[in-house]
Amino acid sequence: MTAVEDVGPLLQVRDLRRYYPIRKGVIARTVGQVRAVDGVSFDVYPGETVGIVGESGCGKSTTGRAVVRLEAPTAGSVLFDGTDIATLSPARMRRLRTELQMVFQDPYSSLNPQIRIGDLLAEPLIAHKRLDRAGARAKAAEMLATVGLPKLSLDRYPHELSGGMRQRVGIARALMLEPRLIVCDEPVSALDVSIQAQVLNLLKDLQGEFGLTYVFISHGLGAIKYISDRIVVMYLGKVMETATTAEIFARPRHPYTEILLDAYPEPDPRLRDRERIIVEGDVPSPANPPPGCVFHTRCPYAQDICRAEAPPLNAAGGARHQVACHFPLAQEAS
Amino acid sequence: MSVTPPVTASTLLRVDGLRTEFTTDQGPVTPVDGVGFTVAAGETLCLVGESGSGKSVSALSIMGLLAGNGRVTEGSVMFEGQDLAGLPEPELRRIRGHAIAMIFQEPMTSLNPVLTIGDQLAETMILHLGLTKAEARQRAIELLEKVGIPRAGAVVDDHPHRLSGGMRQRVMIAMALSCRPKLIIADEPTTALDVTIQAQILRLMRELSAETGTATIFITHDLGVVAEMADRVAVMYAGQVVEETDVYTLFDQPKHPYTVALLKSIPHITTPAGDRLTPISGSVPSLLHLPTGCRFRERCPHAMDRCATELPELRPLGGGVGEGEHSVRCWLYDETGTAVPA
Structure with missing residues (x-):
C-alpha cells in the first residue's frame, strides 16, 4: 500500500448524487428519476489505486465520470486537492483538466479514427501546455516508448493497431498532460484475456514511475483485486462496503460483497463445488429502487429493519473498513 | 493430417479435420483449420x-x-452415425433444434421480439415433437418452471423485452431443452450477464445437464x-485445437505453451495478493x-x-492410441508424445 496515512486524501467524494430524469410524452414531462448515483462517499489518497467494483447499473461508471467532471453531479461534492470540482466554473475546470484524466473501456470509440496517433497524443499538449507542434510530437514519441509502443505507431491511425495497442495509446494520451489522478473505466474489459495482463502490468509500472493515483472501475473482480490497494463495492447507486483489498477478499463484512466473491468463477476446477451462496433474482431498477437497504430484495439475511431503513456507511473496525449494513457479517475470516 | 480421435461406445459427436473457409474482401480466410474433438454422451466439453x-x-x-460467405471445405461432423457436414439443409433442419440445440450469447437477438415467450417455445415442440397447441403451451409452462422462472404461468404470455437479461437466457435454455436434445451447443451463454446472474445460469446449466444427461459443448x-x-x-488458438484433456489435468498440468x-x-481471487501476472507478449x-x-x-x-517451418499436429501424449486422453499440438513433444529435451 503506497498511501501514507498522515497525508490528506487527494480526492474526497462526498454524498455524490447523479439523477437522470425519466421523460415521457410529447412535451417530455419528467415523470421520475433514475438514481444512478445516490449518495456516494469515498476518499482516494495520493499514490494509491482505489478500485470501484459492482455489476451493471450500480453507478460505478457514472461515479467515475463525475470525478473527472464529464458528468455534472446533481448534488454532493468532489474535492480534488481541496477544490470542489462539482461546482467549478468551466474556465477553472479547464485548467484543472490537466490534472484529472480518464482512460476508457473501448479505446477504439474514444480515439478519433481520422487522426494519426502522433497527433492524437500531441494535441492536448498544444491545447493546454502551448507547446509547438514539433515539441509536442517529440513528447508524443517519448510517451509511446513509455507505454511500450514502437515509434512507428506515431504515423499510424487507430484502426491499424490491435485492441491492446489501442489501449496503450489511450493510456499514453491520458498521461500526456502529466495528470495526478487517472480514472480508468473498465480499461481491460474489452481486451482478450492474454492482453489484459499486459495492460494491467503497464498501469502498475506507470503508477510507480510517475507517482500516479488511480480510480480503477471494473466489474471484473480478478483485475480489481490485482490492481487495487483499496476497494469500493457499489450496488444500485450506493456504496455497500469499502476496505483494503486484503480485507475485502479475506473478511467481507457486507452480504453483497460476500455474494459477489462467491459468484466469481475462479479458474480452479477444484473449487467448483465449494460451499457458497448464489442469490436468486435480478438487480432492481435504479428508477425504482427498493425502500430501506437497496440490497434487501436479494439478501439472504434481510430482516424487517432492512426493508424499512437504509443503513448508513459505518466504520466496521480497522484500516478504514466501512460497511453499510444493519447486520454486518462476523469479523472472522469467512 | 490430424489424428483421428478415438471412437468409443459413448461417443455422441466426432468432429474430424474440420476446415471452414470464408471469402472476404481481403481474400479467403480459414478461421477453422483442421479442428477435431469428440463429445461423449452426457459430458460437457x-x-x-x-x-x-x-x-x-x-x-x-x-x-x-454459417453465413453466406462461409463454407465447410474439409472434414466431417459425425453425429450418431451421420455426417452432418454433407447433409442437405432440410435434413439438417430436422436435427437442429431437436437432437442438437443451440444457446447464443445474446438472447435478445435470438428471441423473436414480436412473439410471446410461450409461442416461441411451442413452435419448435409443435414442429419437432408433433404436440398440439394446448399440449405445447402446457409443456412451455413446465419448462419455464424448470429453468427457474418465477410466475411461469404469466411469463409464458409475455414478450421477450419484458424480461431481464438473465431471465431471457433462462428462456433460451428452456427453448434448447424443449425437444429433449442429446447435445446442446452453448456459445458464450453467460458472457453478457452480470457475475451474480452468471453464477445462477451456470448452476442451472450444470443441474440440468446432470438431470437430463444432455451433452454440452460450452464455448467460452x-x-x-x-x-x-x-x-x-x-x-483453441488461431483456428486450431492446441490442447485437449480433462479439466483437472488442464489446470494442473497444462502442456501447450499457450495454455501454460x-x-x-489470469488473476485469481482466492489466493493472497502477491505474484505479478505474466502477460503473453504480442x-x-x-x-x-x-x-x-x-x-x-x-x-x-x-x-x-x-x-517456424512445420506445423505440429495435435497428438496424444505418452504415445499409443487409447491413451489419447491428453493431446497437444506442439513440437516440444515428439512423435511418441514424450517431451523433447531442450
Whole structure:
C-alpha cells in the first residue's frame, strides 16, 4: 500500500448524487428519476489505486465520470486537492483538466479514427501546455516508448493497431498532460484475456514511475483485486462496503460483497463445488429502487429493519473498513 | 493430417479435420483449420479460446449455420452415425433444434421480439415433437418452471423485452431443452450477464445437464467458467485445437505453451495478493497473416527452428492410441508424445 496515512486524501467524494430524469410524452414531462448515483462517499489518497467494483447499473461508471467532471453531479461534492470540482466554473475546470484524466473501456470509440496517433497524443499538449507542434510530437514519441509502443505507431491511425495497442495509446494520451489522478473505466474489459495482463502490468509500472493515483472501475473482480490497494463495492447507486483489498477478499463484512466473491468463477476446477451462496433474482431498477437497504430484495439475511431503513456507511473496525449494513457479517475470516 | 480421435461406445459427436473457409474482401480466410474433438454422451466439453480462435465458427460449422460467405471445405461432423457436414439443409433442419440445440450469447437477438415467450417455445415442440397447441403451451409452462422462472404461468404470455437479461437466457435454455436434445451447443451463454446472474445460469446449466444427461459443448473465453463447467476442455488458438484433456489435468498440468501462458496471465481471487501476472507478449495473429509453422510460435518462449517451418499436429501424449486422453499440438513433444529435451 503506497498511501501514507498522515497525508490528506487527494480526492474526497462526498454524498455524490447523479439523477437522470425519466421523460415521457410529447412535451417530455419528467415523470421520475433514475438514481444512478445516490449518495456516494469515498476518499482516494495520493499514490494509491482505489478500485470501484459492482455489476451493471450500480453507478460505478457514472461515479467515475463525475470525478473527472464529464458528468455534472446533481448534488454532493468532489474535492480534488481541496477544490470542489462539482461546482467549478468551466474556465477553472479547464485548467484543472490537466490534472484529472480518464482512460476508457473501448479505446477504439474514444480515439478519433481520422487522426494519426502522433497527433492524437500531441494535441492536448498544444491545447493546454502551448507547446509547438514539433515539441509536442517529440513528447508524443517519448510517451509511446513509455507505454511500450514502437515509434512507428506515431504515423499510424487507430484502426491499424490491435485492441491492446489501442489501449496503450489511450493510456499514453491520458498521461500526456502529466495528470495526478487517472480514472480508468473498465480499461481491460474489452481486451482478450492474454492482453489484459499486459495492460494491467503497464498501469502498475506507470503508477510507480510517475507517482500516479488511480480510480480503477471494473466489474471484473480478478483485475480489481490485482490492481487495487483499496476497494469500493457499489450496488444500485450506493456504496455497500469499502476496505483494503486484503480485507475485502479475506473478511467481507457486507452480504453483497460476500455474494459477489462467491459468484466469481475462479479458474480452479477444484473449487467448483465449494460451499457458497448464489442469490436468486435480478438487480432492481435504479428508477425504482427498493425502500430501506437497496440490497434487501436479494439478501439472504434481510430482516424487517432492512426493508424499512437504509443503513448508513459505518466504520466496521480497522484500516478504514466501512460497511453499510444493519447486520454486518462476523469479523472472522469467512 | 490430424489424428483421428478415438471412437468409443459413448461417443455422441466426432468432429474430424474440420476446415471452414470464408471469402472476404481481403481474400479467403480459414478461421477453422483442421479442428477435431469428440463429445461423449452426457459430458460437457468446453471450447476455450480468445477472439479469432475459431471456437464460435466451429460451432456454427457443426450446426450448418454459417453465413453466406462461409463454407465447410474439409472434414466431417459425425453425429450418431451421420455426417452432418454433407447433409442437405432440410435434413439438417430436422436435427437442429431437436437432437442438437443451440444457446447464443445474446438472447435478445435470438428471441423473436414480436412473439410471446410461450409461442416461441411451442413452435419448435409443435414442429419437432408433433404436440398440439394446448399440449405445447402446457409443456412451455413446465419448462419455464424448470429453468427457474418465477410466475411461469404469466411469463409464458409475455414478450421477450419484458424480461431481464438473465431471465431471457433462462428462456433460451428452456427453448434448447424443449425437444429433449442429446447435445446442446452453448456459445458464450453467460458472457453478457452480470457475475451474480452468471453464477445462477451456470448452476442451472450444470443441474440440468446432470438431470437430463444432455451433452454440452460450452464455448467460452473465460478460464474461470471452464473451471466451473467442463468435464473436458479443448483449447483453441488461431483456428486450431492446441490442447485437449480433462479439466483437472488442464489446470494442473497444462502442456501447450499457450495454455501454460494463458493460465499464468489470469488473476485469481482466492489466493493472497502477491505474484505479478505474466502477460503473453504480442497479440493473436490475424487470420490474413498467419505465421508459417506453428501459429503460436511468435509469442512462444520455447519456439525452436522447427516451429517456424512445420506445423505440429495435435497428438496424444505418452504415445499409443487409447491413451489419447491428453493431446497437444506442439513440437516440444515428439512423435511418441514424450517431451523433447531442450
